[in-house]
Amino acid sequence: MIVLKNITLRRGTKVVLQDASVTLQPGEKVGLIGRNGAGKSSLFSLLAQRLQSDAGDVSIPPRWRMAEVAQSMPETDQPATDFVLEGDTRLMEANAALAAAEAADDGNAMAEAHQAIAEAGGFEARPKAQALLMGLGFRIDQVDDPVNSFSGGWRMRLQLARALMCPADLMLLDEPTNHLDLDALVWLEAWLQRYEGTMIVISHDREFLDAITKVTVHLDEARLTRYTGNYTAFEEMRAERLVQAQANYAKQQERMAHLQKFIDRFKAKASKAKQAQSRVKALARMEKLGPVLTSSDFQFEFREPVSLPNPMLAFSMMTCGYDGVPIVHDINRSVLAGQRIGILGANGQGKSTLVKTIAKDIPLISGEVTEGKGLSIGYFAQQELDVLQLDDGPLMHMVRLARDVGPPGREQELRDFLGSFRFVGDMVTQSVGSLSGGEKARLVLAMLVWQRPNLLLMDEPTNHLDLTTREALSMALNEFEGTVMLVSHDRALLREVCDEFWLVSGGEVKPFDGDLDDYQKWLLETSREMAKAAREAGSAKVKAQKAAASAGKDDRKASAQQRQKAADQAKPLKTELAQVERRIETLSQEKANIEAAAAGAGVSPAQRVEQGKRLKQIDVDTAAAESRWLELTEALDALSPP
Structure with a gap:
């Protein structure tokens, strides 16, 4: 087990931990939470022995193997699969032992090294590494591309795959979802649910934490x-x-009254029904968790828009892309006042391209965009933090914004406004470059609010926000009277804010008929179809290679011996493959039976709950079985004689 006893840890003058104690049992999956700057990453460094405590004791079993995602950007021409394989430290140690034994011409040591490689799963390692890469969104034709050929976000996925490759007893994951889209995030959840070791994860994604953790450790006030x-x-x-310690949260009650007023006013109007229902969900959440939100020292709201044109935007045969190359095309849609639109789709399909085109960050390739009179766009881009002037302070940014964009404001008014976003005292003149990622994101939000937009375009706004700030953003967006178009992998934010979804896929933008749960089911179904296609392609490839191997051989005896050796090695793999295929078929049939039973009459609520739990487990088990199928077919493919 892991035991922290009376730990005190200082970073410079800041006390990160003060007489802190906690015990974690083997195999527990732990969510480590706390505000930005509380010291979560410092605690990880303490566990990884990069830092030493100033007082107290840290006890971790000495033989435990530890894995964590390196935060540095890898710079190498190594093929992606080889880079990920190096994360399997046990296999790398066995390979190093074999190289040393061969150099010393030590037969016994070579035999022991070969045994160690077999025990480390050396024969299955490459297919396993490639399965990890494909699960995280890499295409099969990319798995051997040089690491340096990928962009920063994809290289961080490589670091994650490298960490997952390690046969670790303790896994430390610091914001593993930041560079993932929903497709890869759903896959990662399923993988981590199957992980048997001890895991501690830092994340600001509440649904991700809910899916994979059973213990929560809160770091607050050291x-x-x-x-x-x-x-x-x-x-x-x-x-x-x-609730026991705090009886008065009047401001929270005022916000709840504001939402209730909107619900009462619009719930009977068909055109506003979805928006009213969204506010009902937000109100229910505030009633349940109001004291938690009130405990945060950060809340904000978007100002009432000057006008609400309707429609706000109309797209006619709109085509978006870069340098004249279309990514999404022939878009014919309207954006109405008050809509809450979530934009879904895998990385690279064109979500950000669509948003950037609407925001006029990149030019339209063809078609028309008609803007409503008085349209005012507030745009939060994924790279918005990078365009801040790092040498200037928050106040200087606000002064420029008020002068160049508007509305105008006096310096004291701007100072007071920044104070509502927790920029107080000397912080208003502190260089932005010295601020944390969360503080920079709050400054961008402040600049957005000041402009009083009636259409918010938000592209991954939560990447640098802690959980309490995400809650504040969710509440502010729910109270916003204008229109929201949101790209995010934060499912809690999408659920709480959006009434409808657009799907960007295959070069098209279409309405998605369903909610976020339906989208995740669609992702799983799409993944299964891809796995099925891969199985069929793999089988065809194996047959073709076997046919080619059996033709044109001069030395038939050597060929026969080679085939016999491969057959002996392949026999246990084929046996397991048949078992896995039967397992997939059994799970598929069980799912069909449950779905048929659930659709029938006379199912009690308790039975429906159990059916839902079993269906979710079947999806997890099927994904695991299909992943193993791919590994086995790859291994069999490798054994096919050339």
Whole structure:
């Protein structure tokens, strides 16, 4: 087990931990949460022995193998698969032992090294590494491309795959979802649910934490508090504690009254029904968790727009892309006042391209965009933090914004406004380059709010926000009276804000008929279809290679011996492959039976709950079985004689 006892840890003059204690049992999956700057990453460094505590004791089993995602950007021409393979430290040690034994011409050592390689899964390692890469969104034709050929976000995915490759007893994951889209995120959740070791994860994605953790450790005020349960359970338990200690949260009540007023006003209007329902969900959440949100020292709201043109935008045969190359084309849609649109789609399909075109960051390739009179766009881009002037302070940014964009404001008014975003005192003149990622994101939000837009285009706005700031953003967007178009992998934000979804896929933008759960089911179904196609292609490839191997051989005896050796090695793999195929078929049939039973009459609520739980487990088991199928077919493919 991991035991931290009376730990004190300082970073410079800041006390990160003060007399903190916590115990974690083997195999527990732990969410480490706390505000930006609380010291979560410092605690990881302490566990990884990069830092030493100033007082207290840290106890970790000495033989435990540890894995974590390196935060540095890899710079190498190594093929992607080889880079990921190096994450398997046990296999790398066995390979190094074999090289040393061969150099010393030590037969016994070579035999032991070969045995170690077999025990480390050396024969299955390459297919396993490639399965990890494809699960994280890489195409099969990319798995051997040089690491340096990928962009920064994809190289961070390579670092994640390298960490997952390690046969670790303890895995430390610091914001593993930041560079993932929903497709890869859903796959990662399923993988981590199957992981059997001890895991500690830092994440600001509440649904991700809920899916994979059973214990929550809260780092707050230099103390560690352990809660049994996932993030939602922690939130509810903490809310109960705060209710006992805090009787008055008037401002929260005012916000709830504001939402209730909107619901009462519009719930009977068909044109506003979806928006009213969105506010109902937000109100229910505020009633349940109001004390938690009130405990945060950061809340904000978007100002009432000057006007609400309707429609705000109309697209006619719009085609978007870069340098004249289309990515999404022939878009014919309208954006109406008050809509809450979530934009879904895998990385590279064109979500950001669409948003950038609407924001006029990149030119339209063809077609027309008609803007409503008085349209005012507020745009939060993925790279918005990079365009801040790093040498200037928040106040200088606001002065420029008020002067060049508007609305105008006096310096004291701008200072007061920044104060509402937690920029107080000397912070208003502190260089932006010295601010944390979360503080920079808050400054961008402040600049967005100041402009009083009626259409918000938000492309991954939560990447640098902690959980409390994400909650504040969710509430602010729900109260916003204008239109929201949102690209995000934060499913909690999408659920709480969006009433409808657009799917960007295959070069088209279409309405998605369903909610976020339906989208995740669609992703799983698409993944299964791809796996099926890969199985069929793999089988055809194996047959073709066997046919080619059996033709044109001069030395038939050598060929026969080679085939016999391959057949002996392939026999246990084929046996397991047949078992996996039967397992997939059984799971598929069980799922069909449950779905048929659920559609029938006379199913009690308790039975429906159990059916839902079993269907979710079947999806997880099927994904695992299909992943193993791919590994086995790759291994069999490798054994086919040339």
